[in-house]
Amino acid sequence: MLETLASAQKRRAKIYGEMLGWSFTCDADHVSAPQKTHRAAMAAIAQCLQRSSLRPEQIDHIHPHGTSTRLNDQAEAEMITTLFPHRPWVSGSKGATGHSLGASGIISAAFTLMMLKSQTLFPCVGLKNAAFDLNFVRQSQAQFLETALCLSFGFGGQNGAIAYEKCRCQNKSDDDLLN
Numbered sequence: 305m306l307e308t309l310a311s312a313q314k315r316r317a318k319i320y321g322e323m324l325g326w327s328f329t330c331d332a333d334h335v336s337a338p339q340k341t342h343r344a345a346m347a348a349i350a351q352c353l354q355r356s357s358l359r360p361e362q363i364d365h366i367h368p369h370g371t372s373t374r375l376n377d378q379a380e381a382e383m384i385t386t387l388f389p390h391r392p393w394v395s396g397s398k399g400a401t402g403h404s405l406g407a408s409g410i411i412s413a414a415f416t417l418m419m420l421k422s423q424t425l426f427p428c429v430g431l432k433n434a435a436f437d438l439n440f441v442r443q444s445q446a447q448f449l450e451t452a453l454c455l456s457f458g459f460g461g462q463n464g465a466i467a468y469e470k471c472r473c474q475n476k477s478d479d480d481l482l483n
Contacts, residue, residue, distance in 0.1 A: 309473055320417035323356030324451070324467040331461035338379040338457065339389035345463040346383055351453070358451060363467075365425065365452040367416045371403060376468030381436035392453075395443060399429035409456040413466065416454045419431035420470045423449055429457045 312319050319483045324444075329351075331344035339345065351361065353360060366388065368380050406413055419425055425441045433439055449470060456464040 308333040313473065319471045319473055321420040321452075321468045321471050322473075324350050324358065324469050325362070325467040327351035327355060327464070329463045331463065333441055333461050336459055337375050339461060342383050343452055344461065345379070345457060346387065349383065349387055349453070349465045352453070352467050356467035358467055360388050363388060363392045363451055364447075364449045365393045365416070365419065367412050367452060367454045368378050368394060368396045369408070369412075369455050369457045370398050370428075372398065377435065380455065384438055385436075391439040393425055393441055393447065394438045395426055397426070397427050397429075399431060400426075409454075409464065410457065412454050413468075416452045416468055420449050420452055420468060423447060423470075425449070451465070 306323065307317075309319070309322070309434045318376045327348045327350075329344040329348040331339040333339040333344075353363075366384060368384070370376065370380070375392065387461070397412060401411055415426065423446060424443050425447045427441050427443050431440060431442070451467060454468065456462075458464075
């Protein structure tokens with residue numbers, strides 16, 4: 305659920321993280337293939353970071369769209385390598401969940417927020433031999449995470465990026481929530 309911090313605290317909700325910024329673009333270049341220059345997708349990421357007041361090197365983890373298709377994964381790997389030379393952790397969830405089409409963005413957001421809350425990276429399930437030189441998470445591991453970027457790319461040239469940060473607010477304990 306997306307709500308203001310004041311509303312969540314009033315409800316005494318368990319808070320998983322904070323959305324810092326977002327951006328969506330559309331290149332309308334091809335019905336199913338990514339734009340060859342990646343211009344519109346990279347613009348979505350850059351605008352998301354700008355709205356979030358984050359620099360690329362402040363991103364600790366990237367949850368890629370990660371469809372396991374040659375063209376899409378290659379385009380995404382090129383963008384990550386270009387925009388994030390500090391090599392943040394990269395792990396996606398589609399190896400575990402499959403591609404849920406329209407629901408994939410919200411599932412990716414949920415996993416990203418769960419990682420920030422638990423300070424645990426989940427692995428790229430099923431990844432055996434990486435085709436790209438990214439800092440892939442191979443096994444679940446504890447990791448200090450402040451920020452994460454969640455990417456989504458869809459048919460018709462849809463490009464989305466959302467930046468999250470670990471909640472700096474006071475979370476109520478589970479025991480407090482039960483009382």
